[in-house]
Amino acid sequence: NAGVTQTxxxxxxxxxxxxxxxxxxxxxxxxxxxxxQDPGMGLxxxxxxxxxxxxxxxxxxxxxxxxxxxxxNFLLGLESAAPSQxxxxxxxxxERGLAGGTxxxxxxxGTRLTxx
Amino acid sequence: TQLLEQSPQFLSIQEGENLTVYxxxxxxxxxxQWYRQEPGEGPVLLVTVVTGxxxxxxxxxxxxxxxxRKDSSLHITAAQPGDTxxxxxxxxxxxxxxxxxxQGTRLTINP
Numbered sequence: 001n002a003g004v005t006q007t008x009x010x011x012x013x014x015x016x017x018x019x020x021x022x023x024x025x026x027x028x029x030x031x032x033x034x035x036x037q038d039p040g041m042g043l044x045x046x047x048x049x050x051x052x053x054x055x056x057x058x059x060x061x062x063x064x065x066x067x068x069x070x071x072x073n074f075l076l077g078l079e080s081a082a083p084s085q086x087x088x089x090x091x092x093x094x095e096r097g098l099a100g101g102t103x104x105x106x107x108x109x110g111t112r113l114t115x116x
Numbered sequence: 117t118q119l120l121e122q123s124p125q126f127l128s129i130q131e132g133e134n135l136t137v138y139x140x141x142x143x144x145x146x147x148x149q150w151y152r153q154e155p156g157e158g159p160v161l162l163v164t165v166v167t168g169x170x171x172x173x174x175x176x177x178x179x180x181x182x183x184x185r186k187d188s189s190l191h192i193t194a195a196q197p198g199d200t201x202x203x204x205x206x207x208x209x210x211x212x213x214x215x216x217x218x219q220g221t222r223l224t225i226n227p
Binding site: 004033035040041042043044045048058059090092104105106107108109110 | 122125149156157158159160161164204206214215216217218219220
């Protein structure tokens with residue numbers, strides 16, 4: 001099992017460019033998540049999905065869009081990149097846990113994005 | 117506002133010393149987790165606590181969930197350089213479907 005994989009690992013964009021980050025998981029998990037991690041801020045949830053074809057906004061959704069067309073894939077899109085979106089992006093997947101929430105999340109290795 | 121507050125944010129100690137990291141909130145959580153993250157990698161789950169007052173041990177690491185399920189602590193005994201990393205607490209609020217993370221504690225153990 002590869003677990004959770006993310007592509008690309010690094011990317012540099014110019015302001016206004018667009019790109020898509022791909023997350024794939026081979027654990028048949030229902031839940032998938034996109035986070036961004038900035039110094040001193042911990043992990044902040046951008047968008048998440050509780051099943052194929054469903055998505056929902058997290059804590060910091062502005063400037064991002066997502067799609068979950070297949071259960072194993074969760075795509076994060078930036079339509080018009082801004083310097084404030086410079087960050088490390090992590091994808092995670094998990095199973096439905098206690099009280100409806102996820103019990104354990106498995107994280108990918110991250111994508112380091114720089115927007116100039 | 118941070119739903120989960122971790123303290124301290126940075127901690128640098130000598131090998132062999134003991135330390136405690138705290139994770140506090142005014143909210144009640146149905147479960148609380150501790151993750152460890154190394155540079156260039158994603159967080160890896162260490163433990164999940166679900167019952168108020170619960171104590172779990174993982175070798176030299178002891179995790180405790182507060183009686184009211186609003187806080188947690190991580191205690192490391194006889195710290196080693198291999199314990200160096202970013203420690204994150206994360207919780208699922210009652211009725212929620214997603215985790216909220218603390219800002220992390222960056223721990224450095226000096227040989």
